[in-house]
Amino acid sequence: MxxxxxxxxxxxxxxxxxxxxxxxxxxxxxxxxxxxxxxxxxxxxxxxxxxxxxxxxxSGSDGTAATPGRVAEQPRRxxxxxxxxxxxxxxxxxxxxxxxxxxxxxxxxxxxxxxxxxxxxxxxxxxxxxxxxxxxxxxxxxxxxxxxxxxxxxxxxxxxxxxxxxxxxVVPALRSFWLPIHVTVVSVGSGVFLISGVASLLFLLRIRYPKGAEGASVFGRLAERLPDALTLDRLAYKTTIIGFPLFGAGVILGAIWAEAAWGRFWGWDPKETVSFIAWVIYAAYLHARATSGWRDTKAAWINVAGFAAMLFNLFIINMVVSGLHSYAGLN
Structure with missing residues (x-):
């Protein structure tokens, strides 16, 4: 090649x-x-x-009376x-x-x-x-x-x-039709989870500094410019619904590829294990999001934990811990 x-x-x-x-x-x-x-x-x-x-x-600053029914001028950009x-x-x-x-x-x-x-x-x-x-x-x-x-x-x-x-x-082990299928699905799911994680962090910030408390600190002044907490929570939930099946499909496809390449579906490789843990955390978030008493800050913190697990899997597992995925240039 x-x-x-x-x-x-x-x-x-x-x-x-x-x-x-x-x-x-x-x-x-x-x-x-x-x-x-x-x-x-x-x-x-x-x-x-x-x-x-x-x-x-x-309507004017000079106190002049406005004509009833007058169409207001469109504000400039x-x-x-x-x-x-x-x-x-x-x-x-x-x-x-x-x-x-x-x-x-x-x-x-x-x-x-x-x-x-x-x-x-x-x-x-x-x-x-x-x-x-x-x-x-x-x-x-x-x-x-x-x-x-x-x-x-x-x-x-x-x-x-x-x-x-x-x-x-790439090395011969990666010259497989599973590479574009498995890794693309995982990477796209990870990208969508990034949106979800940031949205939940901003939701928690908005909850901590609601309207009326904007001047409390730097974080309060940042939070006052954000959309309302409900909008942020909906964005986090919507993106997780999209990313969850994508990432889960990536994990399953990876197990199928592992069986074809290594003769087993699951071997508790660090990359496999942490990916599965992250997927379970996101499943817990979706469950908490639909459970009374867990829908607000508790569910958001679970989503943030899933985001942290994704980052841990990307950097610590790939770059520090040795495993069967090391040959892919991942550490």
Whole structure:
């Protein structure tokens, strides 16, 4: 199997460009997030003015009477709107570049690009970004991208530095049709779980600092710009419902591949064990989410525990603990 060095170089450039573009998107969305409070004040003032106009009262600062039934002027786009729109557009470009880097890596090596940690993390981050663009398409969710991009940027940075691997063929054990099936499902499920975990963390923050307690601390000032707790809880639940069967299917497909490759479905390999534990934790979250008395903060903490187990499985198990998955360039 030959390596197309030109395509491999293009893949690396696309990956680096994606990181730079996503950093720019993050900066623009941070500006939007910081401007959200001023926008909320303007919206409230506009609503009060409309009430006065409808009632025939005064609407101007000079106390002049408004004409009853007069149509209020459409408000101009605020600073938050402009920066939010730019940030969202740049975010889409960064997502496209990251996906392009994955496709070019596969074309350069003539194999499915999921043979090492670098490629796995790139695929998981692409799944997070693409899933977020679909599941958080409503403008109300746009402020959440500030928090979603933090772990994504950290993972992309680690993938491009600590975890980077040159484009090369995989070892014979991975030359199987199970590779694109099993690892793709697991990586996509992991990417969706990242959205769910961040949503639950933000839900807990919103519960801790509800409206009226915004000025208590830095965390309170961050929380006041978030959507309401119910919206965040629904996002976490919706994404877990999507990620849970995907990740579970990945675990089952991995067991089938293990039987074909190693002659057994299950061998208590560290990677297998922690993946199964993480899946059970998410099952517990879904059960708690449907159980009276556990639906709010208790269920959210279980979801956060599942998110922590996924990160532990990705870094500690893959990079520190030796196991049967080590040959894949995972530690």
């Amino acid at each position: 030959t390596i197309n060095e030109t395509l491999a170089q293009y893949s690396d450039w696309a990956f680096e460009s994606a990181f730079a573009v996503l950093v720019l998107a993050f900066v623009l969305l941070v500006i939007q997030y910081a401007s959200t409070r001023a926008r909320a004040v303007q919206v409230r003032e506009g609503a009060e003015e409309k009430e006065l106009v409808a009632a025939g009262g005064t 605020t600073l938050a709107d402009r920066f939010g729109g730019m940030g969202y557009a740049v975010l889409v470009v960064g997502t496209v570049l990251l996906i392009a880097s994955i496709v070019l890596r596969g074309l350069s090596t003539e194999r499915f690009p999921l043979g090492n940690m670098y490629e796995f993390v790139a695929m998981a981050c692409a799944a997070t970004l693409l899933g977020g663009l679909v599941l958080m398409a409503k403008p109300a969710y746009r402020v959440l991208w500030v928090f979603m991009l933090v772990p994504v940027l950290i993972l992309i940075f680690l993938a491009g530095t600590v975890l980077y691997a040159d484009a090369a063929p």
